[in-house]
Amino acid sequence: MLHAPEQQSRAGGPALSRRALLRGGGALLGGLVIGIELPGRRAYAVAPETAGAAALNAFVHVPAEGPVRLIMPAVEMGQGVYTSQAMCLAEELDIGLDQIVAVHAPADQAKYGNPLFVVQATGGSTTTMAWTEPLRKAGATARAMLVAAAAAEWGVDPSALATERGSVTDPATGRTLTYAALADRAATLAPPAEVTLKDPAQFRLIGRSARRLDTPDKAVGGTVYGIDVLRPGTRFAALMASPVIGGKVARVDEAPALAQPGVQQVVVLDDLVAVVADNTWAAQQGLAALAIEWADGANAALSQAQLWVEIETASAGPGVTAQKTGEALAALGEGTLFEASYELPFLAHTPMEPLNCTVHVHDGICEVWVGTQVPGFCQIGAARVLGIEPSRVTINNHIIGGGFGRRLEADYVVTATRIAAKVDGPVKVTWSREEDIKQDVLRPLYHNRLKARVENGRITAWHHRVTGASILARWLPPAFRDGIDGDAIDGAAQPPYGFPNILVEYIRHESVVPVGF
Numbered sequence: 001m002l003h004a005p006e007q008q009s010r011a012g013g014p015a016l017s018r019r020a021l022l023r024g025g026g027a028l029l030g031g032l033v034i035g036i037e038l039p040g041r042r043a044y045a046v047a048p049e050t051a052g053a054a055a056l057n058a059f060v061h062v063p064a065e066g067p068v069r070l071i072m073p074a075v076e077m078g079q080g081v082y083t084s085q086a087m088c089l090a091e092e093l094d095i096g097l098d099q100i101v102a103v104h105a106p107a108d109q110a111k112y113g114n115p116l117f118v119v120q121a122t123g124g125s126t127t128t129m130a131w132t133e134p135l136r137k138a139g140a141t142a143r144a145m146l147v148a149a150a151a152a153e154w155g156v157d158p159s160a161l162a163t164e165r166g167s168v169t170d171p172a173t174g175r176t177l178t179y180a181a182l183a184d185r186a187a188t189l190a191p192p193a194e195v196t197l198k199d200p201a202q203f204r205l206i207g208r209s210a211r212r213l214d215t216p217d218k219a220v221g222g223t224v225y226g227i228d229v230l231r232p233g234t235r236f237a238a239l240m241a242s243p244v245i246g247g248k249v250a251r252v253d254e255a256p257a258l259a260q261p262g263v264q265q266v267v268v269l270d271d272l273v274a275v276v277a278d279n280t281w282a283a284q285q286g287l288a289a290l291a292i293e294w295a296d297g298a299n300a301a302l303s304q305a306q307l308w309v310e311i312e313t314a315s316a317g318p319g320v321t322a323q324k325t326g327e328a329l330a331a332l333g334e335g336t337l338f339e340a341s342y343e344l345p346f347l348a349h350t351p352m353e354p355l356n357c358t359v360h361v362h363d364g365i366c367e368v369w370v371g372t373q374v375p376g377f378c379q380i381g382a383a384r385v386l387g388i389e390p391s392r393v394t395i396n397n398h399i400i401g402g403g404f405g406r407r408l409e410a411d412y413v414v415t416a417t418r419i420a421a422k423v424d425g426p427v428k429v430t431w432s433r434e435e436d437i438k439q440d441v442l443r444p445l446y447h448n449r450l451k452a453r454v455e456n457g458r459i460t461a462w463h464h465r466v467t468g469a470s471i472l473a474r475w476l477p478p479a480f481r482d483g484i485d486g487d488a489i490d491g492a493a494q495p496p497y498g499f500p501n502i503l504v505e506y507i508r509h510e511s512v513v514p515v516g517f
Contacts, residue, residue: 054183056142057191058111059089059135062183068095068166072102073112073120073135074127075373076214077400077407081127083212087205088132092139092198094163095179097210104397107379107390119476120376123408123517133197140195142186149186150177214399226371226398227356231426234358235264237419238283239429241272241439242294245302245512249273250295257286266290267422274419280430299512307445308343311509315341315447315467319505320483322466323493326501331461335453342450346513347443348436353401355412355431359420361386366393366417367426371400373407381410382417405517408475409441441516444469446488447509462499464492467507469515483508487517 055061061069070089076082086100105112105120113120116130143163150168151158154175162169166179200207217223242248254266257275262282267274275286358369359382366386372378375395383390400407416429431439446468453461470485479486484506493504 054187056145056183056186057138059138060093060142062142062146062179062186064180064183067099067101068093068179070100070102070135071105071112073105073114073131075104075122075371075375075397075400075403076102077122077371077373077403079127080212081122082214082399083210084128085131085135086213087210088135089139091203091205092136093143095166097205097213099166102213104399105375106397107375107393107395109376113376117476118478120374121408122373123403123405136197137195140197141191144192144195145186145189146179146182148189149182153177153182153185223399225353225401226358226369227353227401227430229358229369229396229398229428231358231360231369233425235276235423235425235427236278236280236283237267237274237276237416237423237427237429238280238287238432239272239274239415239419240287240290240292240435241415242296243438244294244296245299245514246297247271247299248295248297250293252290252292254290256289256291260286260289262286265423267419269418272415274429276419276423276427280428283430284432302512307511307513310511311343311445311447311467312341314507314509315449315465317507319465319467319507321503322484322489322506323502323504325499326461328461328463328499328501328503331501332451332453332463335455335460338452338454340450342448344443344446344448346445346515348440349402349404349406349443350433350437350440351400351402351404351406354433354436355406356429357413357416358426358428359413359416360426361417361420361423362425364388364392366420367396368393368413368417369396369398370413370416371398371403371407372410372413373400373403373405374410377410378413381414385414385417386421405443406441408517411441441514443517444471444488444515445511445513448492459497459499461501462495462497462503464502464504465507466492466505467509469510469513470508471516473508475516 059071059073061071063069070086072082072085074081074085082102086097086102090097090100107120109120114126114130115134116126147158147161147163147168150161154170156170160170160172162171167176168182169176214223248270249268249272252268252273257263257266260282262278263275263286264278265276267276273290273292275283277283277286353371360367366382366388368378368382370378372395375397379390379393379395382393412431419429420427446466449465451463452459466489468488470480470488472485472487473480485508489504489506
């Protein structure tokens with residue numbers, strides 16, 4: 001993957017229900033960029049930017065020297081997709097895993113939007129299902145173009161040629177050309193309208209055990225996570241936001257922080273204070289020296305007990321039908337009745353890598369170095385802060401030290417950009433673990449109320465009411481349809497049992513607490 005511009009490592013319910021989905025199935029380096037047509041989207045084409053390498057499509061770059069580059073549409077955060085995506089491409093391109101390096105895709109919805117989510121996002125355990133076929137097609141398309149280039153060079157029928165480990169061979173004569181030697185000529189050819197993918201019986205990589213490509217660098221400490229980024233002239237910031245939801249800064253005396261060794265600047269925004277220093281420790285010490293007075297606002301008295309009472313009360317109200325078979329309510333009146341309620345608390349994500357983001361705002365542009373599951377959202381969020389076009393924001397994505405849904409949010413990039421806009425030069429903003437938890441976008445509070453009838457040892461009626469906030473209504477509004485959040489009722493609306501009478505309802509209940517996946 002691309003760690004920084006100059007560094008590389010080796011290499012029933014609504015449509016977005018995760019379970020329903022699973023049942024369903026760097027900068028350009030030059031040359032011609034062709035499109036792989038994804039479901040629901042037209043193919044795209046992009047003009048070459050620089051010379052020196054052939055970009056045979058949005059996922060495949062063949063340089064004049066060195067390994068093939070995979071532009072990796074999904075983000076690696078420990079789940080192994082760095083390797084699995086490379087396997088899909090290498091399988092059809094007929095190269096080895098040792099002949100490929102992976103770089104994270106830039107923020108570009110048109111090319112790298114998840115075919116299932118529509119937006120550019122890595123989440124919901126969808127990477128393998130979403131990207132296996134497009135990446136195989138990308139590899140097969142590039143291979144067909146390289147073979148066609150060799151056939152034209154030798155004046156033979158392309159079907160007579162063979163490929164193996166990055167070379168095209170003419171078995172009749174023994175002539176061989178490497179992909180690198182053919183790439184520029186291949187880039188001038190029209191891509192085939194259709195390509196034939198390998199039969200699974202021909203697979204050399206897919207379905208076989210393989211060593212993860214990201215392990216060697218991790219084993220020796222060579223992997224550069226977002227928190228490891230160090231740009232020339234970087235300053236370091238620690239921050240503290242209001243401990244009350246919606247709270248604001250009332251007053252802060254900057255002098256105690258500025259008196260600390262290494263502290264350069266105090267940034268005071270309406271809802272947070274950041275200390276900028278020579279290093280993160282100095283910034284944290286400067287922040288600790290401050291006495292910040294907060295205007296807490298309306299939510300100062302909010303308690304967990306109050307939230308439990310509110311959601312339990314809401315669970316008895318009207319709901320929206322997510323699944324209905326037979327007449328569950330009527331059938332509940334017969335046989336032995338079982339009832340139970342289950343409550344799931346808020347949960348913080350606490351990934352091993354705390355929230356962090358490096359931002360440099362200069363000359364009307366914004367450069368961001370971060371580990372994110374949603375580079376497009378981050379690009380838009382930073383652009384809105386600065387009042388510039390998203391195209392003027394560059395997202396340099398990195399391997400992530402744990403996401404769990406937290407990095408499906410762009411809020412921390414927005415916060416870092418707000419701070420960086422007040423700082424001269426690049427600034428790395430790092431959240432302390434305490435601040436990371438306090439300001440988390442939490443896993444929602446949920447209340448589940450269930451009733452079931454049992455007759456002759458069998459469940460004959462099942463009633464399940466799910467009460468909680470809707471993440472999709474905020475995160476992807478088009479996916480919130482008919483009053484139902486497919487993520488909230490995931491697994492409930494399609495139980496693995498054959499109930500003759502079933503009713504599953506969803507009750508949307510929001511509080512002021514920010515929640516996410």
